[in-house]
Amino acid sequence: MTAMTAFSVASDAVLNSPEDLEAQLRAIGATRYHNLHPFHHLLHGGKLNKGQVQAWALNRYYYQSSIPLKDAVVISRFRDRATRIEWRHRIEDHDGDVGSEGGIERWLQLTAGLGLDNDYVESAEGILPATRFAVDAYIHFVRDRSPLEAIASSLTELFAPNLHEERISGMLEHYDFINPGVMTYFKRRLEQAPRDANFALDYVKANARTPAERQAVCNALIFKTNVLWVQLDALYHAYVEGHVPPGAFVPAAAS
Numbered sequence: 001m002t003a004m005t006a007f008s009v010a011s012d013a014v015l016n017s018p019e020d021l022e023a024q025l026r027a028i029g030a031t032r033y034h035n036l037h038p039f040h041h042l043l044h045g046g047k048l049n050k051g052q053v054q055a056w057a058l059n060r061y062y063y064q065s066s067i068p069l070k071d072a073v074v075i076s077r078f079r080d081r082a083t084r085i086e087w088r089h090r091i092e093d094h095d096g097d098v099g100s101e102g103g104i105e106r107w108l109q110l111t112a113g114l115g116l117d118n119d120y121v122e123s124a125e126g127i128l129p130a131t132r133f134a135v136d137a138y139i140h141f142v143r144d145r146s147p148l149e150a151i152a153s154s155l156t157e158l159f160a161p162n163l164h165e166e167r168i169s170g171m172l173e174h175y176d177f178i179n180p181g182v183m184t185y186f187k188r189r190l191e192q193a194p195r196d197a198n199f200a201l202d203y204v205k206a207n208a209r210t211p212a213e214r215q216a217v218c219n220a221l222i223f224k225t226n227v228l229w230v231q232l233d234a235l236y237h238a239y240v241e242g243h244v245p246p247g248a249f250v251p252a253a254a255s
């Protein structure tokens, strides 16, 4: 039995079958996904000012732009060509291709629409230290853990579409500085995320063959929910409670 860690599920969780595993993964999502975070309640409920939304979009750019790096590392963990072929469209979804736009460019449309300079956003100079630490930890996790755990750590995407729906409608309804054009990023993810999440779910159900391996899959998902949660904790501390760390983005006074 794996030793209990701060990131592990209750050791009495029954993980005897692929169905037990899926039930436990969904329970983790229902209790730990970042849709539950107070910062998201403020964001989607129209309770933030423009400067606070800018801070969120600026910091999330670092996450978005690191996803293809993470996925390149995931691919590097597999000798199996079929898995590499399946995974590589994720890099194209974000990076785009010659002549076709990807998610990173769509995210830059969001930050530009919010009045942030592209060079500043891309430089990541103004992001919170916690954003950098959390996102980099995600890349290191897929490098250092087993290939099964690397795939499992993407499973937060199972829960993303509901959140994106809520975000699109909430932000359009509440903020006059958000227009439908800049929400294109999330509209595209509504199609992309379910395909990716379903592949990853089928993969872990088929390839985690022992209770210990299923436990490792659950712990990888918990790790990832923490990667997402801690980024919002840091945003809340800096931009809702007003403790902006040295060197981090400071919204203009009037926003």
Ligand SMILES: O=C(O)c1cc(C(=O)O)c2c(n1)C(=O)C(=O)c1cc(C(=O)O)[nH]c1-2
Pocket (backbone or CB within 6 Å): 067, 153, 154, 155, 156, 157, 159, 160, 163, 189, 228
């Ligand atoms: O807006 C969100 O809350 C959210 C969450 C997640 C997630 O659950 O990891 C992803 C995304 N968005 C996203 O846009 C995205 O491309 C993405 C890729 C991944 C991943 O782990 O490979 N997660 C997510």
